[in-house]
Amino acid sequence: MTRKLRVGIVGAGIAERHLAGFDWIKDLYEVVVLCSLDEERGRKLCDRYAIPEYTQDVDTLFRRDDLDLIDICTPPDSHFDLSRRGIEAGKHIICEKPLLGSIAEVDEMAGIVARANGPKLMPIFQYRYGTGLQKLKMLIEKGLTGRPFLTTIETHWWRGPAYYDVPWRGKWTSELGGGLLGHAIHAHDMLNYVHGACAEVFSYGATLVNPIEVEDTATLSVKMANGSLASLSMTLGSRKEISRLRFCFHDLVAESILEPYTMGRDPWTFIAGDEAHQARVDEALAAYETHEDGYTRQFELFHAAIIKDGEPPVTLQDARNSLELVTAAYHSQRTGQPTPLPITASHPLYRSWLPDDMRPAQNFQS
Numbered sequence: 001m002t003r004k005l006r007v008g009i010v011g012a013g014i015a016e017r018h019l020a021g022f023d024w025i026k027d028l029y030e031v032v033v034l035c036s037l038d039e040e041r042g043r044k045l046c047d048r049y050a051i052p053e054y055t056q057d058v059d060t061l062f063r064r065d066d067l068d069l070i071d072i073c074t075p076p077d078s079h080f081d082l083s084r085r086g087i088e089a090g091k092h093i094i095c096e097k098p099l100l101g102s103i104a105e106v107d108e109m110a111g112i113v114a115r116a117n118g119p120k121l122m123p124i125f126q127y128r129y130g131t132g133l134q135k136l137k138m139l140i141e142k143g144l145t146g147r148p149f150l151t152t153i154e155t156h157w158w159r160g161p162a163y164y165d166v167p168w169r170g171k172w173t174s175e176l177g178g179g180l181l182g183h184a185i186h187a188h189d190m191l192n193y194v195h196g197a198c199a200e201v202f203s204y205g206a207t208l209v210n211p212i213e214v215e216d217t218a219t220l221s222v223k224m225a226n227g228s229l230a231s232l233s234m235t236l237g238s239r240k241e242i243s244r245l246r247f248c249f250h251d252l253v254a255e256s257i258l259e260p261y262t263m264g265r266d267p268w269t270f271i272a273g274d275e276a277h278q279a280r281v282d283e284a285l286a287a288y289e290t291h292e293d294g295y296t297r298q299f300e301l302f303h304a305a306i307i308k309d310g311e312p313p314v315t316l317q318d319a320r321n322s323l324e325l326v327t328a329a330y331h332s333q334r335t336g337q338p339t340p341l342p343i344t345a346s347h348p349l350y351r352s353w354l355p356d357d358m359r360p361a362q363n364f365q366s
Contacts, residue, residue: 003307004030005092006306008061010082011073012036012045014096018071019049021126021295028303035061053088053294057160058082062089068306072096075168076176080105087112087119094299095124097185098351099123099319103178103327103343106320113316120300122312123319127186128193129297131338132266136194136247136254139270144281146250149226151191153245155184157260159321161210170212172358182204184234189241190264191222191230192321199225201328202338209237220329251277270328327353 007022015034022029033053036042046054055061059279061070062085068164069092072082080100086093087109100106113121127133140143157179168174192198200223205215219235223228243263245256253271256263270285272278290336292299301313328339332355343350352359 002027004028005303005306006066007031007069007071008033008035008064008067009051009071009073010035010058010061010320011096012038012041015071015073016045018073018094018096018295018299019045019051021269021299022047022298024292025300025303028300033061033064062086062091067091067270075174076101076182077168077174077277079300080109083109083121084112087116087121089234090116090119091122091301092119094124094302095121096124098176098181098323098326099316100323101354102350102352103320103323103347104345106316106323107345108222110316120302120306120312121316122298123307123314124295124298124315125149125189125193125314125318125322126295126298127190127262127264129291129293130262131266131288131290131293132256132268132292133190133193133245133264134269134293135266135268135285138288139252139254139281139284140194142284144277144284145247145252145254148195148224148247148249149244150228150248151195151230152225153184153187153191153230153232153243155179155187155232155243155260157183157236157241157243159183159210159216159236160240164210164212170210170214171355172213175214176324177330177353178205178207178212178218179216179234179236180329181214181303182217183236184218184232185322185326187245187263188232188320188325189318190245191224191232192318192325195224195226195228195230197225198230198325198328198341199223200340201325201332202340203329203332204282205265205329205333216331218329220325222325252281262294 034054070086071094164170203220205218209216217235220232241260242258243260247254255269305312326344331339
């Protein structure tokens, strides 16, 4: 019989999507408690998903012996402290994006996890598990794409004034960044997921759509470590919302659907350079084994990693790659120069990409 992991969830916003993901795999997870300061939303989620306990006291979750895992679905500025406390309490951790608030925090968290020697931490990048993107990964692994040339990614969404009525949104100290950090981060993770680490970033960023502190429009030109190039654009001022990923390889072009929030899913198009190669691609695609996608698939893989004591399907290094891209973009926007990667401890934004007058005091041991 499969061991069922007992989960406590912190938060009642994006937590609803996590709960829907857990709900598909009830043989693997049991959500036994939800913690939220928003009692109305929290209790509604408890009723909808048959969660037996509601609390507003997060401290009790870390002390409980009957929880295997804590799922953190809170605003970004709370992620480091909650993750640290969970790991030090011996709990496995799932944490929503953006995982943490600086490269230094990622490196410090890696040390915390290593010292705990057992609990695992998994950042959320559920878009990776869309069937379309997984088919591209399969074609790459089978050697059917050839050398990569160019990737273009568009995250063109709409966020009007009402979106920023939530007090923590649009502010450096609580949201930690703008559209690059909170919206395009999933699409940009797909760039790293397919091609690996970035080598250099040049970026322009601006606040054009709403009167907020952080950026809502940006463009990035990226050199990848594998030698290919990428062009990324993000705006929260697109009345027609789309997300589009297009990967150009020597032997193949892969293009996503345009649906803004599930662009990793089928039907993607895969166009080869000639009929013979198209036939090989089509044959591989026809044999693809379909799995659950999104949160459900990521949670499914995390369960296997915990039971078998393996590496989480999304790692701290994956989160570091993602946040390095954001850090490099902010640095380039402020200096007007390309920013090389990786971001090391000597980089001026290593400990925080927030503007100088908003940076918290930090005492990391990294």
